[in-house]
Each structure stands twice: as C-alpha cells, then as structure tokens.
Amino acid sequence: MANVDDVHTKPIPAFYCCYLLRSTVRQTSLYIGSTPHPSRRLAQHNGVSRGGARKTANDKRPWEMVLIVEGFMSRTAALQFDTIYTTWAWQKPGKSRHLGDDDNTESAREKGKTRPRGPARSLKGHLENLHALLRSTYFSGLPLRVRFFADDVHQLWRVWSDRIDGFIPEHIKVIPDGSCFENRQPGIEYLRVGSVEHIQVDYSKIHSYLEKTTFQLDDPEDLQCKVCQAPVVPKEELVLVCPQTRCYCVSHLLCLSARFLDSTKDRGRLIPISGKCPGCHKTIQWSLMMQELSFRTRGAKELQAILRKKKRGDCRVKDVPEKDTDDVGTVTAECCDFPESVGGSIEGPGDASDESTHDDVRLDDDWYESLGIESDHEIADWSESHPAMPTRVEIVIEDSDCDNTG
Template sequence: MPLDRPIPAFYCCYLLRSTVSHGSVYVGSTPHPVRRLRQHNGLAKGGASRTARPRLRPWEMACIITGFPSNIAALQFEWAWQNPHITLHIAPEDRIQGATKKKRSGHPKRPRHTVSSLLSNLHLLLRSPSFSRWPLEIRFFSKDVHNTWTKWIKSTPETIRDSIQIHQEFLNENNNGSVVEDVDKEPGQEAVYTRMSHIPIDYTGEKEHLFKSKDIIDFEREGDCAVCHETLQSGGGMHIICPASECEAVSHVSCLGKHFLKDDDDELVPIRGHCPSCKTQLIWVDLVKEMSLRVRGQKEVENLLKVKRSRKGKGKASSQAIIADSDAEESENELELEEEEEEEDADLVDIITKPSQLPEGDSWNVIDDYDASDMESIASMASNMSQKTAAIRSQKGGAALGRIVEDSDCDWDEVEVLD
C-alpha cells in the first residue's frame, strides 16, 4: 500500500466454515465481510474456486480478526495463519503442526487444517512478538467454534494480551441475549449476513474526531505540544489531537508515543495511555487512524464531511429531482470505488510477484511457496485486472484512476477444503 494513503477504515482476516460439512474450512481476508460471504456463497460475483462447490454451500464466517493497521498487515497475518508450519512468525520449537510431506516443487506441503488446528495456531500468532501488540479483536459468530477456542485456552498455560479483545456475537442470540433465528440452511436467507451488518467498515466512527481536529488546524489553534510544550507549527507536521470533546490538547506523534510508553520502556508501539492534558484514556490506534486520515486521506475526508445540498421548490417534482441527484451521486461514488479497487489489486499483484517492493521487516513472503500453477494464477489475475481497469477507464474517458482495497484472492495455495 502506498505510504500516501491513510490507514484503511476496516480490514479483517476470517475463518470460513461450511454449514453443511463442518470439516471444510477456508481462511481469507477482506475489507467487506458481508459482501465477501455473499461471494463465497454464490450470491455475488467473485469468491474463490475453493469455496465454489455447491455441495459445501452455504458457508459461514465462524470468526473474524479485525484491527489491522493496513491491508499488507492483514495479508501478512493471513499467510502466517494459512502456513503455521513454515511461517517465521512462529518459532520452530513452538509449532503445533510441522511439514511432514513435500509438494512436487520440493517445498513443504501444508498440513490439513481443521477448526481446532486453525484456532490453536491463531492463539500462537496472537502471542508472537510480531502481532501481540497490534490492536486486534476477535469476533466469534459461531458458538461451537467459540467453545473450541475456550477449550484450547484452558488447555494451555500461555495467554494472549488483555488488549486483544474477544467478542461473542452468536447467530442464535441478539445483543440482549434473547434467542433469534437459528443457523440458516439456505444461502439466500439473510440472518447469516445481518449478524455482521453492524460492524463499521467505513470512516464514520472517525467523523466527530476528524471534524474537531480540522477545526483546530484550520483556525490555527494548535498552540504548544501537550507533552514537550514546544510551539507547534501551524498546519504542518504529524500532530495528534485529543478526541475528548472539552480538550484541545495537540501533541507531536513521537512525544505522545513516549508519554504512553513511559512505564513500558522495552516496547516501541504504544497500546493505550492517558491524555497529558485531560487524562482521558485513549487508544493509540484510534489516534493514529484519525491523524493518517486527516493528513493522507483528502478524498476520504471530503466524502466524510461534505454537506448534501438541498434544492429549492416544493411538491413531487422537486422531491424526485433531489432523489435523482442523490442516486446519480451514489452511482458516481460506486464507480469511483470500483475503479479504486481495480488499481489496488494491481498493487497487490506487484507485491506478490515482486516481493522486493515490501517494506523492510515484512517477512511473510520470505519462504517461496509458489509452484507453477500459483504463478499462472497470479499472471492471469493481473491480466484480468488490466482488462477490467481499461474497461472502466473507457467509461470515464480515460481519466486517471485511484484505488483502495480488495479481498485477498491471490490463490497462494489457499487453505484446503476438507471433503
């Protein structure tokens, strides 16, 4: 992901399980879990060949892991979760599963996964130094999968950090704990999807904080750093602003980071801390996400803060005109989103086929696990994306296109489906 883009509003890794055959599993990642599940179940274009067998549908997202700081971070985690037998994020002596067979290419063959093995390896990854301080959350949508997780937790003395939150959002219970419709047997029914519809996948949660921050910056009220007390350059630099409604504390990123880590000298990345001015407890990732959106996401900020214009006039004709104008705007935004998604897929293909482009420390691609069919799939995917991008550009008169994020479907020897 280019460094001039903000932290994505949402990106998750997920564990997919067949509701027909619970032994059939799949691991993937996506910025839009409801849309992605519909694709896996054949209700929308897209999906993966491994989940296309009608006899295994419908699939359910048994759990998702959220809170990744970038799409590349999610892809790192996804690959490590799919390949616990060779990933460098798990020490060899800690591995639960080892590679006992080799593929025709000579590389270690991935052992067959089950829900139990995937959850135990998930626990290992969440304890690893690479991921343990990330602001991750686990959301369980299946009660029996959560029971498997709980059983594993009780069987091992090792624990994950308390900053990693666990949520139980089972399909047969609503937020009040009362029983609702049980697991759907038909993919066309909606309960499987509505249980994930409340998860925010856009920047709406940052709107109030962003509006306040822009007001302080636009009117040059930054003042002095709340930590080091040096005068802040108005409108310049990477500054973090307290989101509390009655507080206007502004700090250098480095100063506030050190302030949060004052009792944790051995770490580099903060998790949470208190505002040096109003003492409100703050989550580091929330502060950094708002700052990156404000500094790097001009287009996203404009869409988030823009005020819809209303037309003068009364009666049915004016109402229809307003609705038509709104529909046209939504259609234009939808086309822009599709255009942005096409170019990002090209970025991800470049990352996979040209690993030297990854930032230093991104080690998920160190072990070359691709065979000839993998590379053909990647090349085919790149060709298809180029054709789709050209088609969209022709609709827009050849205008330059942007791109955000898309689901991972790189076919990098995905988790096998157990029959």
C-alpha cells in the same frame, strides 16, 4: 502488491480482517481469507454475488463466517503488518517464521516433542495456530480483536485457551458475538454487532472526529503541545488531537508516543497501543489517532467531501429568516450549494447505490498493502454526541485469493 509510494500516500483503511469460513453442509471443510468487507465477501463465497473462490463453490455452500480477526493497520501506521501474509501464515503455520517451537501447540506441550507442522485441516488445529500467532512476538504487539460468530467455535477456543500455558496479551480482545451466548464480561457487550452484516466497514465512525480536528487545527495560533509545551505547526508537523468529544488536547506525534511508551510495562514496545490523554486523562487508542491523522494528512479530497456533506446537512436544518407565517420552518436553499451525492461508505458489487456524480470521491483500488483499525470507547463517545452523516466515499480493495479448504 501495491506500489510502495502509493501506499505511503494513502490513508489507513477503515476496516480489514482475516476470517474463517465453515461449510454448513460439510462442517469439516474450512476456508481462510482476508477482506475489507466481510458481509460482501461472504455473499461472494456463497454465490449470492460475483466473486468468491474456487474452493468455496457449489457442493460446500452455504458457508458461515464463524470468526474474524480484525484491527489490522497499514504499514504507513508503522505496524509493519501485511494482511495477506498473515492469512498465509495462519493457513500454513509450519512455513511461518512467526511460529517457533516454543509457541505451545498441542503436540509440543503435551508430548514434549517437536514435530513438523503440516497444514491445519481441523477447526481445532486452526484455533491452536491462531492462538499461537496472537501470542507470537510479532503479532502480539498489534491492536487486534478476535470476534466469534458461532458459539461452538467460541467454546472450543475457550477450552483450548484454558489448557494452554501461554496467554494472549490483555489488549487483544476476544468478543463472543453472533450466536454466542451473551458474555457478561465488562467492556465486551457494547462491542457486539450481532452479525457479519452489521460490521461497520467505512469511515463514518470517525467523521465527527475528523471534523473536530480539522476546525481545531485550522487556526493554530496559540496552540501548544500538551507534552512539551512548544507551539504546534499542523502544516509542518504531525499533530494529534484527543478523540474525546470535550477534550481539545493537542500534542506532537513523537511527544505523545514517547509519553505513552514511557507509561507501558513493556519496555521493548516500539509503537503504543493506548495511553492516558495528558489533557483529559482518559485512555485513548493510538490506532484511532493514527487513522484520523492519516486520513487528515493523506486524504485531503475525501476529507473535504466529508466536511461538505456535514455542512450541507447543517444547512438543511437552518431556518430561513422569518418573513411571514408561511415561511417559518423552511430551509434556505442558497446556503446548500453542494452536489446531492458526496461520499463516505463502502459499496460493493451489487449495492443499491451504483450511480455516481461528478463530486463522488473514490480511492484507488491499489492503495492497501496492509490494513485497518477502529477504536472502542472513543468511537462510542463520538457516535452518541456526533451522529455521522451517511456518505459515499468509496474504497475499492481486493480480497485475498488464498484457498484453504479441507
């Protein structure tokens, strides 16, 4: 467990998920774990790279990652969710205080009896318990997403979801991905990534958002909170900026939080999921703003590296003042006095870019206690209008060592 003081001084992670593996050799063998880097972790389990777990070795390989549950936030974002504990609760639901007798497992719903829960060894049992966890009072308030990569697993999930009396909250998206038949449900297709290898696990998706907020708040004169109309002081207060590209709405964190909570139907909610921006009136995700805020306020060195990288990229396309016809189109070297390697993507063991320079930025490997989220429409909006520059700020996080194979 990371030191509490360290956890509360580090940014919210870019990505973290719980995953379910299935052996392609013995399909009754299943394994649950958690990781900040699914494709790297899958390679470790399959022996392609060093790591993995004892129970995923040798005779049960290769493994396939059939689903992930993503969107976990750190405690610094006040969601109070421990990823490792969630993995443990999913593996051993009978010992989890989050699953009570009223969570509508198959035995309780169909038989009308309460029976002690043992470890769920079947795929169906794992999906039932996952469904119950997502409906539980504690976890149903988190901005999670369930992503399926195997069509048969997704179909089994749909059958169970149709039979069960309880419903997963609307904000928890279920995404059929990978080999799943294309789902025409509005708002889902653009979330598909195709495979585990294509999941974006670094901070590049918020680079343009970070650049926007940094420059907007750099000169706070005349900036006012859109909610309370009072001046904002970014160096002394927690200030949020709308992630929409063309909106420059600024609000105090507490003001915007209260506004979002006032607009929700769930009066017992303490932390917002999303809300309408008071400036542009578009729906924005609370978790995205919290990730940007935590990075801006707790990752000063990493933020400066991103801004330097962006500036260096801009300098490369700046033309030298025209002297003669031979000089047209050349790039000024003087304005680009930054090192060639400055950071932003996660690199795991065996990645191509192992060399580092004095200006590379690395976050400590113990700064995660519970972990990550990304946005949807805001991310797509920023990606289209502000393509991120590839960078190399490394994040080194341990994967879980929880073993659960059948």
